[in-house]
Amino acid sequence: MAPCFYLYSRPILLGNKEQPGGNVILHLLPPAGAVFLPFHLALPLSFIVGAAYLAWLAGKLYALRRQRPYFHREIALLGGIFVTAIAVTLLGLVLPQNHTQLFFMLYTIAIGLAFVLLSLTFVLAPEVSVKIQNAARETYANTTLEKVDCSAILQELDTLMSREQLFREPDLNLAGLAARLRLSHHQLSELVNTRLGMGFSRYLREQRVKEARRLLLDKPSLSVLSIGMEAGFSSQSAFYDAFREITGMTPGKYRELHRKPPAH
Numbered sequence: 001m002a003p004c005f006y007l008y009s010r011p012i013l014l015g016n017k018e019q020p021g022g023n024v025i026l027h028l029l030p031p032a033g034a035v036f037l038p039f040h041l042a043l044p045l046s047f048i049v050g051a052a053y054l055a056w057l058a059g060k061l062y063a064l065r066r067q068r069p070y071f072h073r074e075i076a077l078l079g080g081i082f083v084t085a086i087a088v089t090l091l092g093l094v095l096p097q098n099h100t101q102l103f104f105m106l107y108t109i110a111i112g113l114a115f116v117l118l119s120l121t122f123v124l125a126p127e128v129s130v131k132i133q134n135a136a137r138e139t140y141a142n143t144t145l146e147k148v149d150c151s152a153i154l155q156e157l158d159t160l161m162s163r164e165q166l167f168r169e170p171d172l173n174l175a176g177l178a179a180r181l182r183l184s185h186h187q188l189s190e191l192v193n194t195r196l197g198m199g200f201s202r203y204l205r206e207q208r209v210k211e212a213r214r215l216l217l218d219k220p221s222l223s224v225l226s227i228g229m230e231a232g233f234s235s236q237s238a239f240y241d242a243f244r245e246i247t248g249m250t251p252g253k254y255r256e257l258h259r260k261p262p263a264h
Contacts, residue, residue, distance in 0.1 A: 002050040003027040006057075013060040047092030054085055081121075084114045144187045150195060153181055167207040168232040174200045205242040208232045212243060216255040224251045 007027060030049045034042045061082070088110045091103055160166045160180060177200075178188040192200050212231040215222065222230070228239030228251070243251050 002053040003031065006053050009057065013057075043092060047089050050085075050092070051089050054082075054089060057082065057085075080117045081114050084110050084117065088114075144184065144190050145194075148183065148187060148191070150191060153183065153191060154195060156181060161207050165211070167204055167211065168230070170229075170232055170234040172204065172232070204232075206246060208239075209243050209246045212239070212251065213247070213254065216251060217258055220255070220259070224255070227251065 007024065030046065034046055037045065088107060091106055091110065157177075160177075166172060166177065166180070174188060175185045178185045181188060183191070189200055192198065192203050196203060198206070208231045212227050212233075215227045215230060216224070219227065225236050225239075228236060228243075231239070233239035233242065240250060243249075243254070247254055249257075
């Protein structure tokens, strides 16, 4: 299991920076060689090898710590899998010799729990592998912001959004906004990802939903669709999907729950 998980997770955690290449066969040697060892040696040795893979995984996850706002919910679930893997490793090194039956019972429970957490991760965040891969690219790539005054640019970005309300432009994209800020689109993408903890598209949706929430309450005579268009969304479906993603409810429900009482 450990070599297979390593080969699966390596391109994700490295952002495809490195590929295993011809040394893949080396990771298949431990399970192939285990069949020739007696049980009392094969089992603890397999968990020692697994511990080495676990240490590699811990190092790579730690390297992504600066990007954790980018996938904070997903990393919590993956952390649960990691803790379970540590427990399994300790079980494999401590229990088998004298408590074989107890070991196998706890081992199967732990493996089942790991699969439940992994399934939850992919159900709640089906794009988790892509998000981690993007975070890894940001971590291992050479920064494009060395000569950029990030604080000043973030202040200018906030001005463009809060005062000029640039998000109201339905065709606003990364390249266009980067040009307004005198940055390349790579620089703006890295700035938003590393300083604001989200991708550009998510940042833009949040700005538009924030404005839509204000309009829903300040302009009760406007239809929900009109508010979505005024906030910068290009279609009703895009508006509803973004609003539900960020607030957990539909625009109509939000207006109903926060409607101001009539003045007397």
